[in-house]
Structure formats: C-alpha cells, structure tokens
Amino acid sequence: MADPKWLSKNEIEAWRPLAALALLLPSRLEEPLQSHGLTFFEYSVLVVLADATDRTAPMSELAHLAGGSLSRTSHSARRLEERGLLQRSRCPTDGRVTLVTLTGDGHERLVAAAPSHVESVRHSIFDALTPDEAAELGRHVTAILTHIAPTGPWASEADRAS
Amino acid sequence: MADPKWLSKNEIEAWRPLAALALLLPSRLEEPLQSHGLTFFEYSVLVVLADATDRTAPMSELAHLAGGSLSRTSHSARRLEERGLLQRSRCPTDGRVTLVTLTGDGHERLVAAAPSHVESVRHSIFDALTPDEAAELGRHVTAILTHIAPTGPWASEADRAS
DNA sequence: TCGAGAAACATGACCCGTCAACTAATTGCC
DNA sequence: GGCAATTAGTTGACGGGTCATGTTTCTCGA
Numbered sequence A, B: 001m002a003d004p005k006w007l008s009k010n011e012i013e014a015w016r017p018l019a020a021l022a023l024l025l026p027s028r029l030e031e032p033l034q035s036h037g038l039t040f041f042e043y044s045v046l047v048v049l050a051d052a053t054d055r056t057a058p059m060s061e062l063a064h065l066a067g068g069s070l071s072r073t074s075h076s077a078r079r080l081e082e083r084g085l086l087q088r089s090r091c092p093t094d095g096r097v098t099l100v101t102l103t104g105d106g107h108e109r110l111v112a113a114a115p116s117h118v119e120s121v122r123h124s125i126f127d128a129l130t131p132d133e134a135a136e137l138g139r140h141v142t143a144i145l146t147h148i149a150p151t152g153p154w155a156s157e158a159d160r161a162s
Numbered sequence C: 001t002c003g004a005g006a007a008a009c010a011t012g013a014c015c016c017g018t019c020a021a022c023t024a025a026t027t028g029c030c
Numbered sequence D: 001g002g003c004a005a006t007t008a009g010t011t012g013a014c015g016g017g018t019c020a021t022g023t024t025t026c027t028c029g030a
Helices: A009-034 A042-050 A058-066 A070-082 A104-124 A130-150 B009-035 B038-049 B059-066 B070-082 B104-124 B129-149 B157-161
Strands: A057-059 A087-088 A098-102 B056-058 B086-090 B099-102
Touching: A009 A042, A009 B009, A009 B129, A042 A057, A042 A058, A042 A070, A042 A087, A042 A104, A042 B009, A057 A058, A058 A098, A070 A087, A098 A104, A098 B009, A104 B129, A130 B009, A130 B086, A130 B104, A130 B129, B009 B038, B009 B104, B038 B056, B038 B059, B038 B070, B038 B086, B038 B099, B038 B104, B056 B059, B059 B070, B059 B099, B059 B129, B070 B104, B099 B104, B129 B157
Parallel strands: none
Antiparallel strands: A057 A098, A087 A098, B056 B099, B086 B099
C-alpha cells in the first residue's frame, strides 16, 4: 500500500472509473454527431474555426486548439475540404503555412449538428451531477490537463507568456 | 443562459477540459504500453483475464469487463492469440461461447508492462491532485458512468440483481 | 420434436489516426 | 548573400475499430 510502484486502494477507486470513462466517452461523443456526418474531432475543428476571426486559422493553430496532431488535422482538413465544409489556402505572408477557412456550408453543418451534441453532453455529464459537483469535476480535470500538457489551449496567460 | 438548449457558462467551464481530456487521455494511456507491444485495450483484456478464475472468461464477459464491443474484443483476442498471449477454446457446455484463457506468456507480458503503466497513471492523474480531490473525481466520474451506462461492470450489486 | 427465433461469435470492408518519410518555405548565422 | 537548421504541412503505409453480415449453436413453444 505504501509501495509507490503500485496504486493505493483509494487511487484505484479513482482510476478505474476514469479508465472506463476514457474508453466509453469517445463513442458517446461520436454518436449524436454521426447522423450529421461528423466526427467529434471534425466537429471540434469546425467549432474552432467558427470562433476564429474571419473564420480562419493556420493549420498548426487549428490542430493545437482542436486538440489533434498536425497530421490528424491535416488529414481531417483535406477530407472536410473535399466535402466543401472548409477551404485551404496558402498564407501570403508565410508560404509554409496553410490557412484553413470555414465555408458557409461548414457553418451551416455546424449549426445543424450543435444542438444534438449539446443535448448529449448535458445528458451524459450534467444530468448525473449537481452544479457544484460539475464545477469540482471541471477544476480537477483542468488540474490534470495543466499537469500533463501545460502547453495546451487551457494554459493560463501567464504560462503562455513564457 | 437559462435556455436548456445551450450549456450554461458553468457547464461550459466544466465541459471544455473534460472534452480535452477525452481527446488527450487515450494517447497518454497508449504511450507507456507501446514499448511493450500492447494497446491500452489489449492491456485491459489481459488484466481482466488475470483477475478471472482460471484466468479464463467467455468472450462476451471479457468484452463487458474490458469495456469494449464484442466485435472489438473478438478482433483483439484473435490478434493476441496469434501472438501467443492468450488462447481461445470452445466451451464444452455451450457450443456458442468462446472461452478465452490467459497464457503464461500473456501473464508475463502483463507483469512486465504493468509498472510503467501504473507509473504513467500516477504521474498523469494523481500527481496533479490531492488524495481528497482524487476521491472526489472518482465519485463524480462514477456518477457519470452509472448514469450513461448503468449495465457496466461498475454497477452496484443491487442494479445487477434486477 | 421440430422449427423459428435468439444468442454468441467471426469475418470483411471501410474509415480514421499514427508514424515515418518527404517537400517546401523561412530563419539565422558566418 | 548563401547555406544549414528549423518550421509547417503533406503524403502513404500500416494497424485498429465499427458496422453489417454470416455462421453456428441453443432455446422455447406449439
């Protein structure tokens, strides 16, 4: 129990459900978007673009904000472009970067898919918790994120300033 | 804000990190096992078998306890059998079920891989939280699991008795 | 008892993500 | 200015998961 090589009983009781959730949550997130022809990651990409100024972002920033690798985002962006939901273009000031822009169709698709996604999130997460519990959960998860990936978009301004 | 079709500000603050974690955690779980030639799901399968009586379980029960679909588990079991880490056999009393048994090699592989996995979990999760926070997190996540998948292995005895 | 339906797996096609190259553009440095 | 190192993206091969379908075995009722 005191052996740091193993998890304590309390840690196991916290870890098991978290592992189960990590295995289950992805499918729960894909499910409501599936009927709209979107992956959760594709949905995340569209959300990031919709929030960006001019609905445009460089590929790298898009990857960073959407939480995917550059390769994954590039593949995804190519497929979304083939379906007309976004558009890629060369950055005029830096020939290396690809600018990704949300199209009108892309925005429509996002607006169409959002309600069922929100409904699913609400039903999956918040129906099971009180507001206080949800806030606690958010704080703890943020602490984990900050710890394992300090450079993520959830980083505080102070961290990013470095 | 009061519109139930959208998430409240507080809910968004809880949801965003959770979504980010759902996107990030899988890769963090795969990483330490990769050098041992195991997927996180394969690892979970081996863990379930190691805990089972006679290190054997029917395919369906294995899928249920490991948190995967039957198809996923079947594919995974076939590949693990090809690598000699487990063995499939026909159940003598019911010809439909496939019994899956952990081999000696499989157990060795599991024992070899476990420490780095545990270390990773500890570093990813528990180094960022106090014991009390970890316990809270566990309770909240369990509440979510119970709510979205009441038939899972985390269900209480009372639920399963129905 | 026998035949329809259900249960338990297996399988193959397809899609997605990763990893490892590779290309192209830019920056830095001497 | 020119060349090496860095940055940004792309691409293709490969492996794993899902979905739909097929197969075998069992159950249950008439």
